[in-house]
Amino acid sequence: MDQHEENFLEHHSDQFIEMAYSYERFERVENPDGYGKRVGDCGDTVEMFVTIESDHLKHVSIQIDGCLNTIACANTVASMTEGRTLEEAWEVTPEKVADYLKTLEEDHFHCAELSVGAFFLALTDYRTKKRNGWKKQYAK
DSSP states (O other): OOHHHHHHHHHSOHHHHHHHTOOTTBOOOSSOSEEEEEEOTTSOEEEEEEEEETTEEEEEEEEEESOHHHHHHHHHHHHHHTTSBHHHHTTOOHHHHHHHHSOOOGGGHHHHHHHHHHHHHHHHHHHHHHHTHHHHTTOO
């Protein structure tokens, strides 16, 4: 392990490291119940795919093109919301994500905002599809 890697591990919480290096939720879902995508000013991209069953988030998966901070934040959003009701899922905030990670640096708080924003777009997409259920069968 080199010095830079040691400093990184010492600087971050166990939660941050676990979320930053977890790839189990990386999955592109065909015809999800809800989909959201945001591109940050930094150039990072977060895509969220949600599967809903009985008003609960059955599965939340992600695709990321970005830094470890963005990966950690997106994984945290997915972890915090999967299994929750839709009402509970709307309560996730960038502040809650940062609090959970403990060591998200202030100048990377936008990664939490980016991840929560993509998630909210996925929930909004689900609402729209639910209202216009007939359109889902024609989605690409």
